[in-house]
Amino acid sequence: MTPAESRARLMPQVCDRAFAAIYDPLFAGLERSGLSALRREQLAGAGGETLEVGAGTGLNLEHYPATVTRLVLSEPEPAMAKNLRRRAEDDPRSPEVVIAPGEALPFPDASFQTVTASLMLCTAPDPGAVLVEIARVLRPRGRYLFLEHVRAHEGERRASWQDRLERPWSLFAGGCHPNRETAALLRSSPLTVERLDQIEMPRIAGPLVRPAIIGSAIRPAER
């Protein structure tokens, strides 16, 4: 391997490790300014056997209601998963941690009553494929609870800045794309949107990632 090739291979790993290391301090102010409250609202309807996709360092853990009977946390990035495991060990529900991308969830069909994900569809390489997988592992009438930042409405100045700064932002923010049309993606997925509220993330998040959606979608009952 040439030095350039080995640098190209190492760089993403170094960035992933650095992002995992600064993730919790980076989010601390945002959590206090209102993100924690949004997480609680998002997860309030979780119940039964529950899977979280792209759980990061586990910032959702403290917000799950007591109606959750089993909690599985999936996360593809080893550096994030290391911090996730640490947090999961301190949780009285003893959640299981599984290393897996949302595009290939290692669970049988119809395994979960609830699937959740926060701020994940902005980062997954193929968010449409993740939604197909979420629908597959949900039981019929099972619920997907989401909280995602999204592209601003067409014509808003913020939308053009999200498009222009997509690449540098993605490098700085662990592969996050600030301009994904996630509401449209959800509506064209195998899930049926039950509730989708357009919201604003706390001001401290900055204009690129402030437009957001929160809500739920259901896996239709089998015909």
Ligand SMILES: C[S@@+](CC[C@H](N)C(=O)[O-])C[C@H]1O[C@@H](n2cnc3c(N)ncnc32)[C@H](O)[C@@H]1O
């Ligand atoms: C902005 S972080 C959000 C972490 C956590 N959900 C939270 O709310 O704090 C994005 C997360 O998505 C994860 N991710 C990246 N690609 C993914 C994929 N293909 N499937 C599932 N998660 C993915 C990242 O590793 C990271 O943990």
